Amino acid sequence: MRWTLKPSPAPEKVQSLSQSLHVEPLVALLLIQRGIETYDQARQFFRPSLDDLHNPYLMKDMDKAVLRIEKAIENSENILVFGDYDVDGTTAVSLVSSYLKTIYPNVATYIPDRYAEGYGISFAGIDYADDNGVSLIIALDCGIKSVEHVAYAKSKNIDFIICDHHRPGDTLPDAVAVLDPKRADCHYPYDELCGCGVGFKLIQAMGAGRGQTIDDLLPYLDLVAVAIAADIVPITGENRILAHFGLQVINSFPRNGIKALVYLSKKQNFDITDVVFIIAPRINAAGRIRHGNHAVELLTEADFDQAVLYASEIEKYNADRKELDKQITTEALAQIEQNREQEDYTTVVFNAGWHKGVIGIVASRLIETYYRPTIVFTESGEKYAASARSVSGFDVYDALERCSEHLEQFGGHKYAAGMTLKKESYSRFKTAFEQCVRDTILPELRTPEIEIDAAIDFSQITPKLTRILKQFEPFGPMNMAPVFVARQVTDTGFAKKIGQDEAHLKLFLKQGDSEGFAAIGFGLGKKAAVAADRKPFDVVFCIDENEWQGAVSVQLRVKDIGN
Template sequence: MVEKRWTYQIPPETQEEKERVEELAQAINLNPFLTTLLWQRNIRSFDDAKAFFRPQLNQLHDPFLMKDMDRAVERLSHALKAGEKILVYGDYDVDGTTSVALFYGFLRTFYPSLEFYIPDRYKEGYGVQQPGIDYALANGFTLIVTLDCGIKSVDLINSAREQGLDFIICDHHRPGDQLPDAVAVLDPKREDCQYPFKELTGCGVGFKLLQAYCQYEEISQEPLLEYLDLVAVSIAADIVPIVGENRILAYYGLKQLNAAPRMGLKTLIRAAGMKPPLDITNVVFGLSPRINAAGRIKHAYDAVNLLLCEDEAEAEDFARIINVHNTDRREFDTRITQEALEMIEGNDWLRSAKTTVLFKNDWNKGVVGIVASRCIERYYRPTIILTESNEKAAGSARSVPGFDVYEAIEACSDLLEQFGGHMYAAGLTLKVENVPLFQQRFEEVVARKIRSEDLTPQIDIDMKLPLTTISDKFFSILSQMGPFGPQNMTPVFVAEQVYVYGTPRILKEKHLKMDVRQQGGGVFPCIGFGLAHFYEPLLEGKPFDLCYQIEMNEFQGRRNLQLHIKDIKFRTA
């Protein structure tokens, strides 16, 4: 096993910082450990703490601060009043399908001349494609609203505009050098956009457009807020920072998801065997893969139809279909991951490279992103998995913390037909014959830019926390710091000089279960998933440093605190 780097957050260092933390601790009546956690999350005053612990919807930014929002709302309002046919066009992943369900679902409550369109992952590929434009032209649509896509589809949109189709683009991916010739391009990542929060999901941008429409028409936003469960699912699935507006939207979206989710999500939660209350992690690992599976295995229409369902029996049918898709997806994922790892292990150059770029023409396009993530678990480095689609090599890239894979792909853009994405995840298409050259160039670009520490798995640790500090009250306050996710991660602690209490056990041949204690403290149960390799060294009884998170374990109606082990380092002396 590769030894992980433990990287500690910088605590308050100067005398002034320490005094301000003490002032904050007194103002909000918290112990120094919890107050330091808040300080490290840029909570510096009573008002900051109040806004953090009690997010309010009125803290959301004015949607009209987004570039082109006024033009987007005027065009949408005109189309609705004139009875134009509107096509809501979204991507086939979770962010895209939730965006379509939100936008189409809200408008259809008062406007009938409306349809939605999701491109086929295999026949059309990502983003705005010619078949969708042809469909719109053939069926009399005059306005297309794109969600979670469109920012890079410059030529197609410009051509469609000449044929009388107007576009409102709602996207959150990085734009290229040129923007599409649309009526409005809503994307906080536009260089000329002054919108204060840059990390909205595609669904979030769609929500802001509808929020602006409600303001423009002076109608109540209450019906729109019922769609925040979809926004929360998009935030979880797209792994965006859960700070600023995303934290407010996720906070209220999770409330909606747990108290009164829409019928489709309710049946999917049930079909997945999940029990509320759900948090971001539950959504990431329980709901997102199932919603995604529709577009990966068959067609994302199944996912949108489920999310729009109002009839329980119909929703249960869609949930069953999606669960079957998810089972198929898991089988593809397992087989292709095994093949990919064997390709790396059987090639000296690939084993020692700073990147992984693999191509096999019969891999399922729907799971290549998942396979890339799985490969990173074994070979910790930027990874691209490609397969053949429409006579081209197409696939997904995933990165490691600290390295911008989108930028590295952009440096190879002369070899590509199409690409787009974020710092840590991207999609790309190229000619099959260019794959070997791309593999070489990508390796050269990454090897030149990546730091050696980026190639070692890292655990970000908030602070050293003695086990004696942990109590039900401590955990209760800690829980209120959620929803947790990127840039507001579940706190990770280290307890030093810890001993095993009793004998550790191995569960299912790979998980570690044990009780631990520190000098002068009580005993805490621990679980370490995939950490059975620590079993033998633990039997020696030596003290160790424990890297952990605190969680509440529920079993047979009983609740007790337990430590979720992230890593163990044994003391040499």
């Protein structure tokens, strides 16, 4: 594990911001590292405001999208809201469909079957729309590359509005409107929205034309916050505002589907991490194990008791998902060991029987053991389908583009992507992908890295600092929880392995004469000997709070320890 201390900003910058905000230089340093250098920027960071959301009409084609929807309503057309089967897609479909149904009845939803139809807009979905007299499809979290599908729909007199956030290809679909802040010709001020976020901008634009304010749309932000957390988009700009207020909705007046998930979790207050690890996997499990429709039913259910029943079913799907995940990961690790080559730059594995719904999770698990760009393939009809995951700093989407001659289709982001290919292309693709990564990955990206914001002494960890750091939330990409390193720390004899398989480490750390702190190191059970040696060591950690029987105390979340 590499420890990398981030460059410190210029001392005069730190001093200036520290004085302007009346905060410790350490806090000013952390803010500057996040691109916050002025009083006004700090005010926006610490006090997110819905007033700072951008005008939705700044997004290319937004006017066309709203006009087409209003025309459909005026002419009593049937509208189909179509979205992907993951969290971002199902929340987006739930958001847009539930909003439209408050003003218009002829609205239906469609989630493609992960196994029969695959990712994104499907010909089967368009045929379903045609059979049911639909003349307008609103596609969410997908469609930016669906040139053939949109043309097919047009031949059946069905219009499309695309609401996506993935990178476009060379040609845009011939839709009535293509809403995607990553379009080269779109000058919307913020291009890191998730699919559900783009859907929210659409209803924000519609609401403006109907005299609604942003306060009228607050109830939809629980869905947006869940999508932002699950899709691992940067928690900056608009995403920070939407996540901040979305978490407030989740914790105060969530829709019945999310309320049911919260109720079954028996947890009182949710932060972004809880959304990532409790709510998102359960919504995802519906599409992974059964069908994404189950997630939309849950998230649009008006009756709480019925929502609890739906949530209980999804809880079972999630339990099944965990079992499959564990089983397939074990099989994949065995396959890697069997075919292990010392200098492999990638992991590419295949088994025809692996469940398509969990191969993305398995790819992430494999990176925990073999830190390199990873693709997990399974059989899907006459083709092979796969999920790719990457290591920090390496763009797997770009790598797939370089190997695209071997692929039928692909799409995704820098760190996560999906693809299909013909069976006979598998070996050629595997060779090409290995060579591409070998040629392009920087040597340092082949070793896991912990980025450290600052070196501090335990004496600096005060209740005031802890309170201020809590105001940095919600955490996520581009605004991760601050990471610190402390030197010459000792454990006071409490070091012990805990948890299943003794995988975790519990400590009580001291540094010199300063106050000691309880600490927990998840996945660090193997480092117990270093801590128990009674010799000073360095520790990398985040500062957390631990609540026990009503009492709140500082707890260090240890990320690594070293001599």
